[in-house]
Amino acid sequence: MNRDVFLNDTTLRDGEQAPGVAFTTAEKLELAESLAAAGVPEIEIGTPIMGADEIETIRTAVARRLPARLMAWCRMKARDLDAAIECGVGAVNLSLPASDIQLAAKLGLDQAGALQAIEDMVRRAAAHGFFVAVGCEDASRADGDHLARVIETAARAGASRVRLADTVGVLDPFSTFELVAQLMTKSEIDLEFHAHNDLGLAAANTLAAIRAGARHASLTVLGLGERAGNAALEEVAAAMAVIDGADTGIELSALPDLAAQVARAARRQIAVTKPVVGADVFTHESGTHVAGMLKDSRAYQGLDPALVGRCPRIVIGKHSGATAIARMLNENGRDLDPHLAAAVVARVRRKAGEIKSTLTSAQLVELYDGMCSEARIADLAGLGQLCDAPSGCTVVRAGRHQ
Numbered sequence: 001m002n003r004d005v006f007l008n009d010t011t012l013r014d015g016e017q018a019p020g021v022a023f024t025t026a027e028k029l030e031l032a033e034s035l036a037a038a039g040v041p042e043i044e045i046g047t048p049i050m051g052a053d054e055i056e057t058i059r060t061a062v063a064r065r066l067p068a069r070l071m072a073w074c075r076m077k078a079r080d081l082d083a084a085i086e087c088g089v090g091a092v093n094l095s096l097p098a099s100d101i102q103l104a105a106k107l108g109l110d111q112a113g114a115l116q117a118i119e120d121m122v123r124r125a126a127a128h129g130f131f132v133a134v135g136c137e138d139a140s141r142a143d144g145d146h147l148a149r150v151i152e153t154a155a156r157a158g159a160s161r162v163r164l165a166d167t168v169g170v171l172d173p174f175s176t177f178e179l180v181a182q183l184m185t186k187s188e189i190d191l192e193f194h195a196h197n198d199l200g201l202a203a204a205n206t207l208a209a210i211r212a213g214a215r216h217a218s219l220t221v222l223g224l225g226e227r228a229g230n231a232a233l234e235e236v237a238a239a240m241a242v243i244d245g246a247d248t249g250i251e252l253s254a255l256p257d258l259a260a261q262v263a264r265a266a267r268r269q270i271a272v273t274k275p276v277v278g279a280d281v282f283t284h285e286s287g288t289h290v291a292g293m294l295k296d297s298r299a300y301q302g303l304d305p306a307l308v309g310r311c312p313r314i315v316i317g318k319h320s321g322a323t324a325i326a327r328m329l330n331e332n333g334r335d336l337d338p339h340l341a342a343a344v345v346a347r348v349r350r351k352a353g354e355i356k357s358t359l360t361s362a363q364l365v366e367l368y369d370g371m372c373s374e375a376r377i378a379d380l381a382g383l384g385q386l387c388d389a390p391s392g393c394t395v396v397r398a399g400r401h402q
C-alpha cells in the first residue's frame with residue numbers, strides 16, 4: 001500500500017535538545033548535508049531565538065541550497081519569528097502548547113488566549129511569505145475540542161500544516177490512531193505527528209499516526225531527542241518500506257552511515273541492539289537459526305540487511321550448533337569431523353561461557369585443532385572417544401573415535 005508520507009528530520013533541533021548534546025556549526029552543516037543527501041525532504045534545522053550563533057549556522061545552511069526544505073523552530077512569539085526571518089529560511093514551525101496543563105504552567109494562557117496567539121502569529125508569518133506549520137506541543141494531553149479549534153484556527157490563518165506532538169510520550173498506537181483519525185475528520189489541513197519515546201512506543205505511534213492519515217512525521221536519527229528521545233528516522237523509514245511498501249524517498253542504505261555520523265557528533269554510543277543500525281541486529285548465533293538461515297536467509301530475517309546497506313553475520317557462541325561451527329571451520333580450511341561434532345559443540349559452549357563472548361574464528365580453530373590432537377593421542381593410546389566433561393578437563397571416554 002503506497003502512501004504519500006513526508007518525513008521531517010528534527011535531529012538538529014529536538015535531537016540536539018537531548019541532554020548534553022551540542023553540535024558544532026561544522027557538525028550541523030555536515031549533518032544537514034548528509035540528511036539531504038539521504039533523501040530527507042525537510043529538515044528542522046534549529047531554533048533561531050537561541051541567538052546569533054544559531055542564526056549564523058542556519059544562514060550558512062540556507063546558503064548551501066540543500067535539496068531539502070529547511071524549517072526553523074519558533075515559539076509562538078514575534079521575536080522568535082523575527083529571528084527566523086534573519087536566518088533566511090523559507091519555513092517555520094510556530095509552536096504553542098495545546099494542553100491546558102502546559103498553557104497554564106508555561107504561559108498562564110487559557111484556550112481563548114492560545115487561539116488568539118495562533119491567529120496573530122500565523123497571519124504574521126504567512127504574510128511574510130513563510131511556509132507555516134503550527135506545532136501543538138502536548139497535543140496528546142490536550143482537550144479534543146480545543147485541539148480541533150487550534151487546527152481550524154491555524155488553517156484559517158494561513159498555516160499549511162499542524163504538528164501534533166506527544167510531548168511527554170504517553171500515547172500508544174491505538175490512542176494515537178484514534179486521535180489522528182478523529183482530527184482528520186475535522187479538517188483538510190495536513191497533519192504531522194511528533195512522537196516521544198518515553199514508553200518505547202515512538203516509532204509504533206508514528207506508524208499508527210500515518211495509518212490514521214497523517215502525511216508527515218517528525219523524526220530524529222537514532223531517536224536522539226529530549227529524555228528517551230523521539231521516533232527514529234531509520235526505524236520509521238525501514239518500517240514504512242517493509243510493512244507498508246511505502247516510498248518515503250529516504251535512501252535506506254544511507255542510514256547506517258548517517259547514524260554513525262550523528263552518534264559521533266552527539267558523543268553517543270549506538271546500542272548494539274538498535275534496530276536497523278545497531279552492530280548486532282543482523283548477527284545470528286543460535287544454532288537452529290543459523291542452520292535454517294544457511295538454507296534460506298529469510299528464515300530469520302524479516303528486514304533484508306541489504307535493503308539498509310548491511311550484511312548478515314554468523315557468529316560462534318554459547319548457542320551455536322554443529323552446522324554453524326562446521327561452516328566457520330570450513331571457511332578456515334578445516335572439515336568438522338562428524339565424530340567430534342557433538343564434543344566440539346559442547347566445548348564451544350563451555351568456552352563461550354568462560355569468556356562471556358562469541359569466539360573469534362582464530363579461537364574456534366585453536367579449540368578445534370586442539371581437540372583433533374587430543375583425539376589423535378587418544379587414538380594412539382587406544383583409549384576411546386573424546387567427551388565433554390562437566391568441569392573443564394580434557395577427557396576421553398572409552399569406546400570411541402575410530
Ligand SMILES: CC(=O)SCCNC(=O)CCNC(=O)[C@H](O)C(C)(C)COP(=O)(O)OP(=O)(O)OC[C@H]1O[C@@H](n2cnc3c(N)ncnc32)[C@H](O)[C@@H]1OP(=O)(O)O
Pocket residue numbers: 014017047049050074075076077095096097106107137167226
Ligand atoms: C517540547 C519541545 O521540545 S519545545 C522546544 C523547546 N526548545 C528549547 O527550549 C531549546 C532552546 N531554548 C532556549 O534556548 C531558551 O529556552 C529560549 C531562547 C527559547 C528562551 O530563553 P529565555 O528567554 O531565557 O526563557 P526561559 O527558557 O527561561 O523560559 C521560557 C520562556 O519561553 C516562554 N515560552 C515557552 N514556550 C513558549 C511558546 N510555545 N510560545 C511562546 N512562549 C513560550 C515561556 O513562557 C518563558 O517565557 P518568560 O521568559 O516570559 O517566562
Ligand SMILES: O=C(O)CCC(=O)C(=O)O
Pocket residue numbers: 014093094095096134135136137138163165166167168194196
Ligand atoms: O510544537 C512542536 O513543534 C513540537 C515540539 C516538541 O518537540 C514536542 O512537543 O515534543
